[in-house]
Amino acid sequence: MNNRDSYNLIHQALTKAFLEGRAKPERCKLPRYKNTVDELVHLLYKLSKSDDIGNDKHAKDMNRIRSALNTFVKQSAFAAHSDRDYYREYKRGMNIVPDLIEILANCEHLRYERFRAEDPKAPSVEELLSIPVCLKAVRSMSLVKIAQIIYVEESIKNSIALLIPQHPKDEYPMARQMKRHFIIHYGFTNTGKTYHALLRLKAAETGVYLSPLRLLALEVQENLNSSGVPCSLLTGEEEDIVPDARHMSSTVEKLNLDEKYDVCVIDECQMIGDSQRGFAWTRAILGVQAEEIHLCTAPEALDLLKRVIDECGDTYEVVEHTRDTELIYVHAKYNIEEDVEQGDALVVFSKKSVLSIASELFSKDIQASVIYGALPYNTRKR
Incomplete structure (x- = not known):
């Protein structure tokens, strides 16, 4: 871009800032016109005083501009600061504001040209004024200050914005490059969702x-190993690497997003809505590198999972699972002393209740295993 183009850009920016595209002051209302003139004169004086006088061509040009400004201010009636004089100038049609803008544009162009000569890394006028916040600032700041302060801040913001994807799915570029196909297994508990997904695995x-649970991950590892498919285990508490194993059973948080798989099975996907751990399912669904992905979920999460897959641009099919036998609810009150039988599983909802019932069973010579979340991992495994 040549000097003339740079000057024209500066002139256009100043005209837009002070006149909003209206070139003639008579199209401005009188009070606003007066304020505009005052602002321009103030900015010009501030700019002219900020330059050191030298013997180079720029210094001579700046002196010429200052001289023209002083003459202009002395000869213009608006220097008297009275509404009547402003109105007289306004009625006479003097182009006070455009004249001031022309002086200011020359001043800014010369100063910024010198600034860029001293700092080759400084942005061009075109680059500077292409940023809206920089363009807006020309009404109150010099181009040099805008480049030193606002442009630098905006450049840093833009650089950071480029590093942070606008959409979560874009945080996983390797997965986005793949053509992934999802099979969504949905149904209620004990309908065979995980069983059918594991057949493909x-x-x-x-x-x-x-898996959401360490014990469930262990169970699947043992299932695969017993079926002749070597499988390793990776959880937050344990790592069991089986030699030559090409399958992994893991808690969902431990997924390695850099590894590629033929098949991935993600269990209990309804937990994607969990406030504490839901992020792990989101991360796995968005980022796992597998061509075939099986999602096992309760019905309430089906629509959400479809939307997530659609956002990724992947394909899916839905498989509904139902129970082969009817689930029978027994509404009669359960009496531990009379109704408990060998092989029964008693499920309660607190550690205190677990220990209380276990103690009651022991007192009646009924042996019972106890399991709850706070037990050591090896104890629960046994």
């Missing part, structure tokens, strides 16, 4: 199973 050359 066992048949694959490589695969990963993701």
